[in-house]
Amino acid sequence: MKRIADSTVRRLSAYLRFLEDFEGRGLKTISSDELARRGGTTSAQVRKDLSFFGSFGKRGLGYSVPELAVRLREILGLGRKWKIIIVGAGKIGAALVQYRGFKQRGFHILAAYDNDSGKIGRTMEGIPVRDIAQLERDVHKEPPDIAVLAVPGEYAQVLVNRIVAVGIKAVLNFAPAQLHVPHDVTIRNVNMAMELEGLSYALSNRG
Amino acid sequence: MKRIADSTVRRLSAYLRFLEDFEGRGLKTISSDELARRGGTTSAQVRKDLSFFGSFGKRGLGYSVPELAVRLREILGLGRKWKIIIVGAGKIGAALVQYRGFKQRGFHILAAYDNDSGKIGRTMEGIPVRDIAQLERDVHKEPPDIAVLAVPGEYAQVLVNRIVAVGIKAVLNFAPAQLHVPHDVTIRNVNMAMELEGLSYALSNRG
DNA sequence: CTTAACTTGTGAATGAATTCACAAAGACCC
DNA sequence: GGGTCTTTGTGAATTCATTCACAAGTTAAG
Numbered sequence: 001m002k003r004i005a006d007s008t009v010r011r012l013s014a015y016l017r018f019l020e021d022f023e024g025r026g027l028k029t030i031s032s033d034e035l036a037r038r039g040g041t042t043s044a045q046v047r048k049d050l051s052f053f054g055s056f057g058k059r060g061l062g063y064s065v066p067e068l069a070v071r072l073r074e075i076l077g078l079g080r081k082w083k084i085i086i087v088g089a090g091k092i093g094a095a096l097v098q099y100r101g102f103k104q105r106g107f108h109i110l111a112a113y114d115n116d117s118g119k120i121g122r123t124m125e126g127i128p129v130r131d132i133a134q135l136e137r138d139v140h141k142e143p144p145d146i147a148v149l150a151v152p153g154e155y156a157q158v159l160v161n162r163i164v165a166v167g168i169k170a171v172l173n174f175a176p177a178q179l180h181v182p183h184d185v186t187i188r189n190v191n192m193a194m195e196l197e198g199l200s201y202a203l204s205n206r207g
Numbered sequence: 208m209k210r211i212a213d214s215t216v217r218r219l220s221a222y223l224r225f226l227e228d229f230e231g232r233g234l235k236t237i238s239s240d241e242l243a244r245r246g247g248t249t250s251a252q253v254r255k256d257l258s259f260f261g262s263f264g265k266r267g268l269g270y271s272v273p274e275l276a277v278r279l280r281e282i283l284g285l286g287r288k289w290k291i292i293i294v295g296a297g298k299i300g301a302a303l304v305q306y307r308g309f310k311q312r313g314f315h316i317l318a319a320y321d322n323d324s325g326k327i328g329r330t331m332e333g334i335p336v337r338d339i340a341q342l343e344r345d346v347h348k349e350p351p352d353i354a355v356l357a358v359p360g361e362y363a364q365v366l367v368n369r370i371v372a373v374g375i376k377a378v379l380n381f382a383p384a385q386l387h388v389p390h391d392v393t394i395r396n397v398n399m400a401m402e403l404e405g406l407s408y409a410l411s412n413r414g
Numbered sequence: 415c416t417t418a419a420c421t422t423g424t425g426a427a428t429g430a431a432t433t434c435a436c437a438a439a440g441a442c443c444c
Numbered sequence: 445g446g447g448t449c450t451t452t453g454t455g456a457a458t459t460c461a462t463t464c465a466c467a468a469g470t471t472a473a474g
Contacts, residue, residue: 060440
């Protein structure tokens, strides 16, 4: 299959959110134009994005809201439950554990890991916090699909190495560090400092 | 000035981080090639990124580490202190307040805002939590440069409207919602659900 | 001083993503 | 059924971002 741009996947994700909203409001069909208005893009963009995966609409009418939602979930791989572990049980880890979006979308958190004995053995929102030392053993017993990395920058590379070594192929990194992983591992970065600096740049360079 | 791509600004931000690391290790000069290796990009990319703003290197030698760092800070607008408010004192807001990256980079948090009377009047890491009702009054007294929005998706648009109305021109949005703002307001989105779905897509579409 | 080894800065070439623009197809009305 | 109105799907055109490739500047060594 042709390689799809990250930006396209991100938009599909946004379209799905809008569709769920429309579905909740009882709407049956939706046009690319309306979807575009919601997403701050253009109708041509919406149609092009969808066209990479098939043709889901009816000319003159638009898209069936529930049908397109189903198709997008398929495309995005949301038909199944993904197992997640969270590495780092600090403030960010704690915020992630209680984030509603995870379960709503079929992401199931198995456990959180930390090296702080004050945290190990406790639970956060019902999720056990385990000793990072037993990461390898646990993963062997029940392999997670995705690891969320929420540790200080200086530990991030060492931990991602362990995560990769243990066979996990997808990482969501919250640490402010540029991590290096083999090409068969997908990594996405969320970097607040970088976003803030983007705003700083924008504020400094305007009239 | 020519419009600079977001992707370029993000990379500049990354280069600055590497430079600070090199500086700490006492290195005096650095080549575009080394910078590229660190950032997972190419030396041509590094040089092109920098070339939009001037020519900072010495042929045959590379870039002076401290000098380039200074230049990047200037470019990114990090020479001054930016005032920030955090809207939403839930788990994410709490994680943000204690995030080291803020002060390290000259971002100064004035206050957090919430509508939960159990939180109002308390402090988090020394930052006062105030009633969201007094947002407008406070902002009038001491105008922040940037608002960080960390509230549930369903309140996000209403709150960003208030933020915009009060004259703030830069917003970092953590709410899983596509927000609409006037074109003179810069908004950056951090959306965990979207990143996770990107990973889900990647996992579903590989050999 | 000359040569060899590096490394920048940048037009030109390539590649990728977005937008245009329009034929084709369905809906709706009379 | 004919005419009008909508809206999709998609090649072609365009715009934007990255990579190439090399002249020119700098260092270092003999």
